Amino acid sequence: MRHTIHVLALAMLLPLAAQAAAPAAPAASPTAAPAPGKIAFDRWCAECHAAGVGHPGAQQLERLRGAKLALLEARNDLAPEFIRYVVRHGQNAMPPYRPSEISDTQLDQIAQYLVRNQPAPGKRRR
Ligand code: HEC
Numbered sequence: 001m002r003h004t005i006h007v008l009a010l011a012m013l014l015p016l017a018a019q020a021a022a023p024a025a026p027a028a029s030p031t032a033a034p035a036p037g038k039i040a041f042d043r044w045c046a047e048c049h050a051a052g053v054g055h056p057g058a059q060q061l062e063r064l065r066g067a068k069l070a071l072l073e074a075r076n077d078l079a080p081e082f083i084r085y086v087v088r089h090g091q092n093a094m095p096p097y098r099p100s101e102i103s104d105t106q107l108d109q110i111a112q113y114l115v116r117n118q119p120a121p122g123k124r125r126r
Contacts (some may be wrong), residue, residue: 035109036113037110037113037116040102041114044110049073073114080114080115083111
């Protein structure tokens, strides 16, 4: 009889133990892995387009377009086609990048990352 009670108690506890051991569902939190576009941006673009002194892209865009449009990562007015064009062809002091350096896939990911704050297509301001 005592044995039966122990087995029953164990059977009741097991699901709890299984639940506790299950890995937490991945949530969109600051600790989640960064988007592939963010990783590629940091690798290829941040040296010139990160905030602060010593980043010629950010500084030049501030001069040309004003403080609000200085940081690519904070903008929501760039079309993905324009981003791809500038990266492939360069723009003034910004050099062009070949597909052997930044692949089409990586460039798409970067463009996707940079337009992440924009309204859905169709509602986008051109
Ligand atoms: C060697 C420095 C450098 C690197 C690296 C660089 N840029 Fe630039 N970028 C610049 C400069 C400088 C400008 C301003 C050009 C001008 O005078 O019009 C610029 C301008 C731009 C613009 C035009 C914005 C506008 O309002 O006209 C885009 C888009 C852009 N860069 C995207 C990128 C992306 C995406 C990457 C990474 C793949 C990148 N850049 C890497 C220096 C750089």
